[in-house]
Amino acid sequence: MSIRLRVNGTEHTLDVDPEMPLLWAVRDVLGLTGTKYGCGQALCGACSIHIDGEVVRACVTPVRRADGKAVTTIEGLSADGSHPLQKAWLELSVPQCGFCQAGQIMTAAALLAKRPKPTEQEIDESMGGNICRCGTYIRIRAAIKKAAGVSEE
Ligand code: FES
Ligand code: FES
Structure with a gap:
């Protein structure tokens, strides 16, 4: 299944299992490794990113939940660290x-x-x-x- 994501302002179409954790899509497929894997069970917050401005635990969020939405990771919070x-x-x-x-x-x-x-x-x-x-x-x-x-x- 194709998943369309807008990540840090850039459109991506990913051919991945829709149940793949969003964290793997961000880190392993897109190479954005600023977001970390801690517990994998929504217990620590290390993987926190935004979908349409809302914080999600990317380790337990299937990538399908972000289909057609805007994802922001630490790399996209600002262009130059100026947030x-x-x-x-x-x-x-x-x-x-x-x-x-x-x-x-x-x-x-x-x-x-x-x-x-x-x-x-x-x-x-x-x-x-x-x-x-x-x-x-x-x-x-x-x-x-x-x-x-x-x-x-
Ligand atoms: S890795 Fe700990 S909450 Fe996601
Ligand atoms: S876990 Fe080391 S700075 Fe927070």
């Missing part, structure tokens, strides 16, 4: 090993697209499913606030 979250992440040196960070940023980006000035509670609720084994949570929260222009409490 406010990417700049804040750099300024605050958020990553440690980095493995979870694409998923963290994509989850935060969907939050800020809906809630440009999120409360602490909204940040915690949105980010709660994104696990960081290195424990960078404090810097993640600070960077989201910096990108949103809301002050640290």
Whole structure:
């Protein structure tokens, strides 16, 4: 079955099993390896990307669900790393090993697209499913606030 995807602004037609996880389509078929495989069970958030602006866990999302839709991965968040979250992440040196960070940023980006000035509670609720084994949570929260222009409490 042919699946048509618009990934980071580019149209692709993929001849793949429609049940293939979107994560494999993005990483293995399209070669966009910024999105990571962590648990494969929708438990860690490392694979978080957007379909039509909504965060999905690409490891458990069949590629057919994205047919005809716009997919955004970390590579497409901005052309040059200039998204406010990417700049804040750099300024605050958020990553440690980095493995979870694409998923963290994509989850935060969907939050800020809906809630440009999120409360602490909204940040915690949105980010709660994104696990960081290195424990960078404090810097993640600070960077989201910096990108949103809301002050640290
Ligand atoms: S790899 Fe998808 S949620 Fe962990
Ligand atoms: S920075 Fe290492 S898992 Fe998050």
